[in-house]
Amino acid sequence: MRISKSFIPTLKEVPSDAIIPSHQLMLRAGMMRQLAAGIFSFLPLGYRVMKKVMDLIREEMDAIGGQEFHLPALNPIEIWEKTGRVEAFGDTLFQLKNRPLVLAPTHEEIIGWIAANHIESYKDLPQIWYQIQTKFRNEPRPRSGVLRGRQFVMKDSYSLDANWEGLDKSYDLHAEAYKKIFSRAGLKFFIVGASSGAMGGTGSQEFMVESESGEDTCAICDVCGYAANLEVATSNVEKASRVPADLKLKEIHTPNVKTIDELKNFLKVDESILAKSLVYIQDRTPYLILLMGNDQLNETKLQSILGTNARPAHPDELLELTGADAGSIGPIGLKGFKIIVDKRLENANGLVSGLNKNDYHVANIDLMRDVKVDGYYDLRTVEAGEPCSQCNSPLRIVNAIELGHIFKLGTKYADSLNAKFLDVNGEMKPIIMGSYGIGVERIIACSIEQSHDENGIIWHKSIAPFIVHLILVNSNIEKVVEIAEEIYNKLNENHIDVIYDDRINVSPGYKFKDADLLGMPLQIIVGEKNIVNHKIEVKERKTNNRQIIDIDDVVPFVKKFLIENDK
RNA sequence: CGGGGCGUAGCGCAGCCCGGCUAGCGCGCUUGGUUCGGGACCAAGAGGUCGCGGGUUCAAAUCCCGCCGCCCCGACCA
Numbered sequence: 001m002r003i004s005k006s007f008i009p010t011l012k013e014v015p016s017d018a019i020i021p022s023h024q025l026m027l028r029a030g031m032m033r034q035l036a037a038g039i040f041s042f043l044p045l046g047y048r049v050m051k052k053v054m055d056l057i058r059e060e061m062d063a064i065g066g067q068e069f070h071l072p073a074l075n076p077i078e079i080w081e082k083t084g085r086v087e088a089f090g091d092t093l094f095q096l097k098n099r100p101l102v103l104a105p106t107h108e109e110i111i112g113w114i115a116a117n118h119i120e121s122y123k124d125l126p127q128i129w130y131q132i133q134t135k136f137r138n139e140p141r142p143r144s145g146v147l148r149g150r151q152f153v154m155k156d157s158y159s160l161d162a163n164w165e166g167l168d169k170s171y172d173l174h175a176e177a178y179k180k181i182f183s184r185a186g187l188k189f190f191i192v193g194a195s196s197g198a199m200g201g202t203g204s205q206e207f208m209v210e211s212e213s214g215e216d217t218c219a220i221c222d223v224c225g226y227a228a229n230l231e232v233a234t235s236n237v238e239k240a241s242r243v244p245a246d247l248k249l250k251e252i253h254t255p256n257v258k259t260i261d262e263l264k265n266f267l268k269v270d271e272s273i274l275a276k277s278l279v280y281i282q283d284r285t286p287y288l289i290l291l292m293g294n295d296q297l298n299e300t301k302l303q304s305i306l307g308t309n310a311r312p313a314h315p316d317e318l319l320e321l322t323g324a325d326a327g328s329i330g331p332i333g334l335k336g337f338k339i340i341v342d343k344r345l346e347n348a349n350g351l352v353s354g355l356n357k358n359d360y361h362v363a364n365i366d367l368m369r370d371v372k373v374d375g376y377y378d379l380r381t382v383e384a385g386e387p388c389s390q391c392n393s394p395l396r397i398v399n400a401i402e403l404g405h406i407f408k409l410g411t412k413y414a415d416s417l418n419a420k421f422l423d424v425n426g427e428m429k430p431i432i433m434g435s436y437g438i439g440v441e442r443i444i445a446c447s448i449e450q451s452h453d454e455n456g457i458i459w460h461k462s463i464a465p466f467i468v469h470l471i472l473v474n475s476n477i478e479k480v481v482e483i484a485e486e487i488y489n490k491l492n493e494n495h496i497d498v499i500y501d502d503r504i505n506v507s508p509g510y511k512f513k514d515a516d517l518l519g520m521p522l523q524i525i526v527g528e529k530n531i532v533n534h535k536i537e538v539k540e541r542k543t544n545n546r547q548i549i550d551i552d553d554v555v556p557f558v559k560k561f562l563i564e565n566d567k
Numbered sequence: 568c569g570g571g572g573c574g575u576a577g578c579g580c581a582g583c584c585c586g587g588c589u590a591g592c593g594c595g596c597u598u599g600g601u602u603c604g605g606g607a608c609c610a611a612g613a614g615g616u617c618g619c620g621g622g623u624u625c626a627a628a629u630c631c632c633g634c635c636g637c638c639c640c641g642a643c644c645a
Contacts, residue, residue, distance in 0.1 A: 012594065012606065013579045017638055037637065085645090092644075106645060140568075140643060148644085215644080405645075437645075474603055509605040516605090527604055537604090 001466070003501045003514075008045050010514055020213040022448035023145025025457050029518050038142025038150035045518070046444075048465040050153065053185065053443050054132050056462060057155045060181045061130050064173040066157055069131040071110045077102050079109045083416045094136045103136035108413045108435055111158040115431055116419035122162040125421065125431070126170060130157030132440065144213050146441040147401060153441060159434040162423060167408055167432045171203075174406050174436045178207055182403060185443055186460030188450060189403060192218050195231040195300050207404040207438075209446040214399035219382045223393035231300035234378055235386035235395055240272060240292060240348035247350070247364040249332065254361045258327030260294050263361065267352065275345060275353040275365065277329040279313040279321065279337075282306040286313065286321050288331055290341040290353070290367075295380040305340070305377050322356045330354035331371045332362050339371060342379040401446055404438040451542075457519030458542050461562065466499040468558060469520035471511050473527030475504040484526040487536070487554050494555050496562075516541065522561060524554065 008030040017034070018024040026032050031046030042050060058068065077100045080086045086093060086102075094103040104110070111129055119125065132155045142148050159170030175191075182189045187209055194206040206229060208218055219233035220226065228234070257266045264271045271293030278289040278297055287306065291297060303310055315326065321336070322329045330353030331339055345351070349366035367373055384397040414420065414430035423429045444463070451458045461467065468491055472484040484502065491498040499520065501511045508527070515523050525537040530548060538557060539546045549557055 009577085011578060015578070016573085016580090019639070034637090089645080108645090137645085141639095141641095143639080407645085435645085471604095476603060505603090507605085507607055508603060509607075512605045514606080525604075529604070 001499050003499060004503045006045075006499075007043060008518070009043070010517055018145060020144050020147075020449070021452055022147075022213075022445040025448050025452055025517075026145060026445070029457055032146070036150075038139055038148065040146060040149065040151075040441075045465050049444055049459075049463055050440060052463045052465070053440055054153075054155070056184055057132065057181055057438060057440070060177045060184075061128075061155070061157060063180075064128060064177045066128040066130045069129055071104070071107050071131055071133060073104050073134055073136065074101050075104045075110060076100060079113055079417075083109055083112070083413060085109070092137050092139065094138050105135055105137045106154075106435075106437070107131070107133075107156055108158065108409070108433070109417070111160075112413040112417035112419050112433070115160055115414070116417050119160060119419065119421050119431060121421055122423045125160055125162040126166050127160040128157060128170060128173070129160070130155060130436075144215075144445075146445050147213065148215065149441065152439060155438040155440060157436045159436070161432045161434075162421065162429070164432060167410075167434055171406060171408055171434050174434070175205065178404050178406065178436075178438065181438065182207060182443075184462050185447060186451065186462060187403070187443070187446055190218075190220060190225075190227045190400075192220075192227045192229045192400075193232055194229045194405065195304065204405060204407040206402050207406075208400035209403055209450065210398050211401045211446065211449050212399055213449060214401040216400045216402050217397060218400045219395045219397055221388040221391060221393055221395055224388060224391035226388050226390045226395075230381060230397065231298065233382040233395075234389045235382045236389050236392055237344060237380075237382075237386045238272075239343070240345050240351075242348060243350040245350075246366075249365065249370065250363045251355060252352075252361045252363055253359065254328075255359045257359070257361070263352070264293075269352070273351055275330065275348075275351045277331065277354055279318055279329065280306065280310045281313050281317065282310040286317075286337050288329070288334060288337045288339045289379060290331060290339065290345055291380055292342060292344045295342065295344065296383075297379060298381040301377070301379050305375075305379075324354060324356045324358050328354040328358045328360060329356055330362060330365075331367075332356070332365060338374045340375050340377055340379070341367065341371075341373050343376045344380060346376045401442060401449075402439070403442050403446060404436070406436045407434060409433040409435050452519070455513070456517035459519045459521055461521050464497075464519070464521050466497040466520045467522060467562065468496060468498040469515045469518060469523045470498055470500040471508075471515055471523060471525045472500070472502050473508045473511070473525060475502070475506070477528055480526055480528055480531055483531050483536070483551060487524065487526060487551070490555055491558065494559070496555070496558050522558060 010030045011028045014024050015027050018027055030043055032040045032042050035041055080102055089105060093105055134151060135154045136151055139148055139150050142150055161167045161170055189207050189209050192206050192208055194204045217230040219228055219230055254266055257263050260271055260274055260276055263274055274293050276291045280287045280289060318326055333356055347368050351365040352361055352363045353365055355362045385394045388395050411430040411432055413433055419431045420428045421431055447460060448457055470488055474480045488500045519541055521541055523539040530536055534551050535548045536551055537546055537548055
């Protein structure tokens with residue numbers, strides 16, 4: 001492709017709305033432009049990358065037996081009502097005003113619908129169905145360029161199986177395919193155990209890229225490789241022990257002491273004997289939640305125990321239910337509450353907590369003696385430096401971008417959409433589903449986040465829009481033009497993706513800067529100073545290595561480069 | 568949805584506080600000429616409902632009210 005005839009609007013300056021490197025560079029390199037919050041136009045160069053990524057995904061999905069679909073983005077709202085997800089998605093679901101239609105945010109419903117109508121027998125199973133398609137989600141706050149958009153492209157696939165072993169197999173196939181996809185795209189990623197959230201289901205994992213721009217937080221162990229989303233992460237943090245003495249409950253006047261820190265300073269004790277109390281409401285039942293010291297409640301863990309509509313109690317509810325305000329609440333003397341306790345405090349005694357009377361605390365609480373505990377659960381949020389649950393090395397807490405997510409869904413959608421099949425014994429059974437997603441733009445953005453420098457993008461060969469950036473340095477010298485044209489034709493004849501900066505009256509410096517910004521893996525520089533010796537210069541973008549090679553060796557050189565980088 | 572910031576030419580910004588002549592600067596763009604290995608130079612140009620609506624005033628980019636949009640932090644997020 002000739003730059004002189006291409007639409008690649010590069011920018012010298014950074015658009016002020018873009019904060020993170022991938023967003024800045026995608027705009028500067030002329031890959032895309034923003035139309036509205038979370039909505040982007042992909043320009044030819046950006047779409048070329050997108051197509052490369054989609055092709056790479058297709059190859060690996062086809063390799064595990066996936067069959068590509070193209071499902072509608074417009075869906076009758078009726079189907080979404082059947083699965084209860086109009087409510088579950090809430091305002092995130094775009095709804096049309098002049099027809100009872102929604103813009104699909106994902107496609108479990110449509111897959112389920114097709115399966116319900118056309119899968120009859122265990123002989124039709126298993127199936128892996130996928131598509132690469134535009135998704136619509138009315139995100140409350142789009143951000144970070146293409147990382148969280150209201151319209152984005154997703155590879156979504158769905159497995160249909162006759163039994164749970166089949167689901168495990170389909171799930172594992174996807175995990176392997178995903179590893180190949182992200183590795184081939186040149187990404188450094190890790191896999192974490194994750195919460196299945198509102199998708200429902202029995203298990204899920206996320207494919208993550210460590211990044212300051214990430215919206216997820218993960219605990220990772222660099223020693224043994226343990227990694228988990230903070231929503232589900234655990235650690236070997238020290239538990240409270242029982243003290244020998246069997247001391248009586250003791251009321252303590254604690255004026256103006258509200259927080260755990262204030263209480264610790266007031267009593268001059270270690271915070272590990274302080275029990276923090278929080279009140280949540282689930283279906284009008286109040287729950288008292290006890291945590292050690294300043295441990296942070298993990299709401300995702302709580303919701304997996306109580307249900308997803310558990311919510312913190314309002315201040316006026318606190319006073320009404322406990323007789324005290326936040327800061328003076330505790331397990332002693334509470335009525336009508338269920339009490340659940342973090343495992344770190346399992347069977348502990350000698351604890352201090354609120355007395356449900358403003359400005360009073362109570363000491364020497366024995367959870368076995370004084371409190372009717374309805375259950376001990378892992379409720380706390382892991383913190384940096386805590387010992388890994390597998391190997392006791394200190395955990396790191398990092399931000400990460402979610403590239404892909406795989407779910408074992410089970411029969412939730414088959415049940416609500418009546419997707420059933422006849423098994424070997426002639427019995428009607430629900431189809432067992434899995435669902436698996438990859439954010440296409442996120443692969444592009446993550447790749448740039450991980451691979452760029454102050455001059456621009458550094459594309460990995462597998463998803464680069466072009467392999468070679470051919471630069472005509474002296475457009476005013478006929479002989480130089482002639483040789484550049486010749487090389488351009490040769491590369492094209494050999495099916496090597498080449499972008500050719502054939503612009504006349506553009507200074508060499510300008511062309512070099514543009515080449516670094518666009519970031520093709522190889523730059524071939526045709527200039528007066530080398531062609532007198534029948535040579536040209538080759539620069540590798542990633543390493544900045546420069547070599548002078550013979551003009552006749554260009555094609556073999558590039559072919560060799562392509563193979564070398566395949567490893 | 569809560570908090571903060573911003574909206575002036577394609578991009579980056581100044582001007583606004585303290586109202587006043589024809590709304591500026593850099594980059595980019597057009598034409599001509601020179602230049603040609605790291606975002607060249609000279610000359611002449613084009614390009615603006617100052618986000619939108621209303622108000623105050625002799626006079627509004629500037630002050631007041633309302634709305635819209637965009638960015639950031641948080642809440643939310645299959």
